[in-house]
Amino acid sequence: MGMTHIVDRRLNGKNKSAVNRERFLRRYRHHIKKAVAEAVHRRSITDIERGENVSIPKRDIDEPVFHHGQGGHREMVHPGNRDFVTGDRLPKPEGGGQGQGQGNASPDGEGMDEFAFQITQDEFLNFLFDDLELPNLVRKQLKDTESFNYVRSGFSTQGVPAKLDVIRSLRGAHARRLGLGGARRKKIRELEAQLADLKSAPADLDAAFSHDDQIRVLEDEIARLKANVKRIPFIDEIDLRYRQHLKQHKPATSAVMFCLMDVSGSMTQMHKDTAKRFFILLYLFLKKNYKKIDVVFIRHHTSAKEVDEEEFFYSRETGGTIVSSALKLMHKIIDSRYSPAEWNIYAAQASDGDNWNDDSPICGKLLTERILPLVQYFAYVEITPQDHQMLWHEYEQVQAQFPGSFAQQQIADPSEIYPVFRRLFERKAA
Amino acid sequence: MSDAIDRPNAPDVESPAIRKPVSTSSEWTFELIRQYDEEIAKCAAEFGLDTYPNQVEVISAEQMMDAYSSVGMPVGYNHWSFGKQFLSTSKGYQRGQMGLAYEIVINSNPCIAYLMEENTLPMQALVIAHACYGHNSFFKGNYLFRTWTDASAIIDYLVFARNYVSECEERHGVDAVEQILDSCHALMNHGVDRYKRPSPISAAKEALRQEEREEYLQRRVNDLWRTIPKLDEDEDPVKRKKRYPEEPQENLLYFIEKNAPLLETWQREIIRIVRKLAQYFYPQRQTQVMNEGWATFWHYTLLNRMYEKGLVTDGFMLEFLQSHTAVVYQPPFNSPWYSGINPYTLGFSIFIDLRRICEAPTDEDREWFPDIAGTDWVKTLHFAMANFKDESFIQQFLSPKVMRDLKLFAIEDDDMEDSYTVTAIHDEPGYRELREKLARQYNLSYREPNIQVWNVDLRGDRSLMLRHVPVDRVPLGEDTEEVLRHAHRLWGFDVHLESVDEGTVVEEYHCPHPPPLTP
Numbered sequence: 022m023g024m025t026h027i028v029d030r031r032l033n034g035k036n037k038s039a040v041n042r043e044r045f046l047r048r049y050r051h052h053i054k055k056a057v058a059e060a061v062h063r064r065s066i067t068d069i070e071r072g073e074n075v076s077i078p079k080r081d082i083d084e085p086v087f088h089h090g091q092g093g094h095r096e097m098v099h100p101g102n103r104d105f106v107t108g109d110r111l112p113k114p115e116g117g118g119q120g121q122g123q124g125n126a127s128p129d130g131e132g133m134d135e136f137a138f139q140i141t142q143d144e145f146l147n148f149l150f151d152d153l154e155l156p157n158l159v160r161k162q163l164k165d166t167e168s169f170n171y172v173r174s175g176f177s178t179q180g181v182p183a184k185l186d187v188i189r190s191l192r193g194a195h196a197r198r199l200g201l202g203g204a205r206r207k208k209i210r211e212l213e214a215q216l217a218d219l220k221s222a223p224a225d226l227d228a229a230f231s232h233d234d235q236i237r238v239l240e241d242e243i244a245r246l247k248a249n250v251k252r253i254p255f256i257d258e259i260d261l262r263y264r265q266h267l268k269q270h271k272p273a274t275s276a277v278m279f280c281l282m283d284v285s286g287s288m289t290q291m292h293k294d295t296a297k298r299f300f301i302l303l304y305l306f307l308k309k310n311y312k313k314i315d316v317v318f319i320r321h322h323t324s325a326k327e328v329d330e331e332e333f334f335y336s337r338e339t340g341g342t343i344v345s346s347a348l349k350l351m352h353k354i355i356d357s358r359y360s361p362a363e364w365n366i367y368a369a370q371a372s373d374g375d376n377w378n379d380d381s382p383i384c385g386k387l388l389t390e391r392i393l394p395l396v397q398y399f400a401y402v403e404i405t406p407q408d409h410q411m412l413w414h415e416y417e418q419v420q421a422q423f424p425g426s427f428a429q430q431q432i433a434d435p436s437e438i439y440p441v442f443r444r445l446f447e448r449k450a451a
Numbered sequence: 452m453s454d455a456i457d458r459p460n461a462p463d464v465e466s467p468a469i470r471k472p473v474s475t476s477s478e479w480t481f482e483l484i485r486q487y488d489e490e491i492a493k494c495a496a497e498f499g500l501d502t503y504p505n506q507v508e509v510i511s512a513e514q515m516m517d518a519y520s521s522v523g524m525p526v527g528y529n530h531w532s533f534g535k536q537f538l539s540t541s542k543g544y545q546r547g548q549m550g551l552a553y554e555i556v557i558n559s560n561p562c563i564a565y566l567m568e569e570n571t572l573p574m575q576a577l578v579i580a581h582a583c584y585g586h587n588s589f590f591k592g593n594y595l596f597r598t599w600t601d602a603s604a605i606i607d608y609l610v611f612a613r614n615y616v617s618e619c620e621e622r623h624g625v626d627a628v629e630q631i632l633d634s635c636h637a638l639m640n641h642g643v644d645r646y647k648r649p650s651p652i653s654a655a656k657e658a659l660r661q662e663e664r665e666e667y668l669q670r671r672v673n674d675l676w677r678t679i680p681k682l683d684e685d686e687d688p689v690k691r692k693k694r695y696p697e698e699p700q701e702n703l704l705y706f707i708e709k710n711a712p713l714l715e716t717w718q719r720e721i722i723r724i725v726r727k728l729a730q731y732f733y734p735q736r737q738t739q740v741m742n743e744g745w746a747t748f749w750h751y752t753l754l755n756r757m758y759e760k761g762l763v764t765d766g767f768m769l770e771f772l773q774s775h776t777a778v779v780y781q782p783p784f785n786s787p788w789y790s791g792i793n794p795y796t797l798g799f800s801i802f803i804d805l806r807r808i809c810e811a812p813t814d815e816d817r818e819w820f821p822d823i824a825g826t827d828w829v830k831t832l833h834f835a836m837a838n839f840k841d842e843s844f845i846q847q848f849l850s851p852k853v854m855r856d857l858k859l860f861a862i863e864d865d866d867m868e869d870s871y872t873v874t875a876i877h878d879e880p881g882y883r884e885l886r887e888k889l890a891r892q893y894n895l896s897y898r899e900p901n902i903q904v905w906n907v908d909l910r911g912d913r914s915l916m917l918r919h920v921p922v923d924r925v926p927l928g929e930d931t932e933e934v935l936r937h938a939h940r941l942w943g944f945d946v947h948l949e950s951v952d953e954g955t956v957v958e959e960y961h962c963p964h965p966p967p968l969t970p
Contacts, residue, residue, distance in 0.1 A: 025488045025505040025583065026561065027481060030514065031568055037517040038537040044629070045534030084532055085637050085930035085937070087900050092866040093925030098889040100792060101783020102860040102876055109873040111862075138538035 046144060052077045053140060057148040058439055073145045076135040171266040180263025194260035202250045209246045212239050275313040276365040276397075278304060279354075281347045283372035285322040286339040292404045295432060296371030297334055299402055302442045303369050311365065317354060321347035327354065344376045344412060345383040352391050366396040374403045374410045381415040388416075393423045400445050401429040470761035477770070479572040481509075487576045488583070494756040495584040498829055500749065502587040503602060504561040507579065515567050516540050518555050525557060526609040528616035528724070530632050556582035558590040558735070560602035573770040576763075580753040585746025592837045593741070595734035605731060612724045619717050631718050634937035635704060635725035640899055642704030642726040643733045699903035699918065703938070704729070706904045712913060713943035722941065737840040737895055744798015745836050748806075751775060751799070781857060792889075800853045801844070805832055808850065815851060841893035849886045851877070861888045866924075900927055902948070914945035921952050927960075935962040 056075040216239045219232045280300045307314050318333035319325055325346040420427050430441045473486050520537035521527040557563040564582035566575050590596050620628045700706045708722040754771055757763045781796040782788040808816045809828035817824045823831050860876040875881035891897050905918035939946045939962040950958035
């Protein structure tokens, strides 16, 4: 007695198995990657961010040991005899099954041949984006880590002359002058009024009541006050105001993602869904690499419009297609809101390939001359099982000029999204 | 249930009228656990249970899953197979298919037992009785554990092993270490000394002597290969036929650790670690029925004793009995839940019946157990616990009554026959045969193929020849080729395996390729 020691270990670390679990995932990464790839095809976009069930054939993860095989002669003792008596002969099951009689029911109700387990959302995304690399990410990241912003943070009474704010300083001086001189000026005005009254008043005949003395007194007082007022400095040191700036870390890595989509009549909901999956993949992919991501949705038919996500994917339009309208709008938005010095700019464009033929060369020109120099990467997916049209061929030339920051691929079927996505973002062999 | 079970005839029975239960609620507190433990310890002392000091650790469900997946080792080296174990445990638990860990108890001194915080107070008391007094006294008393394991050293050794493996991972890479561990695990069951007593493990000594051993091991291996005489045509052909090792070796891992020509020292050390752990777990594999039976018998007996003393309420007993009944449930052979004989049921039934034979023997018992019938049951049970392993325990103590209660029967499956044959049932002519067959079923060397190191071709291609001796013509399973690949990875040269039944080679396995035909 008294020999027992009772310890509360509940606060000790759990997750002692985390390393072993990670080792397991590492060892079977090929199986898991396959499962993840299939899941991406199957899943709806809204729940892309959760874990996944993975099954691996049991035989692939079995740990082999020397054990007995089937055959030979063996005897087993079992419980629960009901009516067998010694010497009874029982037919063996068909199909040559031997050595059975052991209950083979799987404890988890799954096929006996599968080992099933769950991976978490983070693991899912890691496997999903394994081997993929954001183009030109490294360069931007390096720059980003040391970049600061100076943001205004009011005014201060101290500072270097270069930061003197003249207007604010003068305004302060003016106020000070008003403040300090106001009462005296009022007094001066009063006295001057009295003086004027006295001077205009008819002279009194009685010398004893002469105005002259009063006038002199008033004039002296006025002169004294005016001298006082004059001594108030036009600008004083306490009026000086300096602009104050604070050094602020820029968001570690920020990116803006432009989603460009054709919503003209030829784009069916199927096209849009496919495009949507592609955008979501890109978004998740960027999310793995950037802390902050803005998404800009630009839809277009013959003219382009920046819209919210709901409208982007779900409202219907009819009519023809002018792709360049979207590119122009994109450029305008970059100009006004997303300076390439501060933002990593990505763009994904989805279309069924339709465009007014006259417009395609304009698109090529817009891309090569104005947009591509500003962006990290521009990916174009053409969702059509059919032959390419003008736009594609135009873009082929763009790709030749900007192989590092422009890529295009064709998707004929939703199941191809993931492979195409991978192809677009494949780790480039060093 | 027999009278003897319901009212254990223990010393100084108080009147159950004086009920002063330790607690009436089912919520546990540390204070209540301590009180229950004290009372259970008093009851255990009445029955002369000798235990190591206990260390009861209260843990959460997640921690229990961790403990589960490291085969109950409180500290373990990292390996993917434990991760696999963890994944299947946590999945089973999350789906509610598996009640988590009735208990985990570690054969160490002090004896560590885990209590899960989710359990109710009666469950905690049950686990304390089962693990801290049942298993604990078994670890301390059973001859296999006394001979083969060193309870005071195991934790330190596990820490040593974990650190050593992780150092190797840093130095040689995770993959290289994983490969060696995979191969060792494949041969782990054949990495134990079954007959020879190993030297006890000690972490301090291991660490101290490890460097020494590094040099020593390498030198020894080099010596073996250097001193091989040059192939000499004139040499005595008899002498040339002498095998190495001269006697077959049962411990494959030991043999490889000491003799594989190309292994680096750290690799030998890892083999040694796996081998030591296999040896540590070996007694548990041979005493599952006894160990669980003993622990179950004692939680049942001790808590009933608490009830007699008025220390627990009726409600407590109902909850306890419900868990107890679930633990000892044996589905019949034709049930969808049947997966072999439940070791808890078999062990518990034998110990309970042993007590009955001592306390209220029948004529049948006197005939079958003349030495035991009517003796002091506490002494007899302790004797049975201390001096046997599953095989001999069943052979010695399985009574006709238990065979009848469990309705045991034996089925013969011969690949030369079209049908199964019922060879014995729970009746007078069948008892002895049935008992023998069931005992044999628990003989590890019957359950696992007998494979030994037969010869090393010292003068030739350095190949390693293993020999399998089949029992009852039972061949090796389909994993054999795969295991041989692991043996080959460790040995570094060709590995061959022959099944030799009564002097005839019935099957051959080779890795990586069959040997050239000799003209």
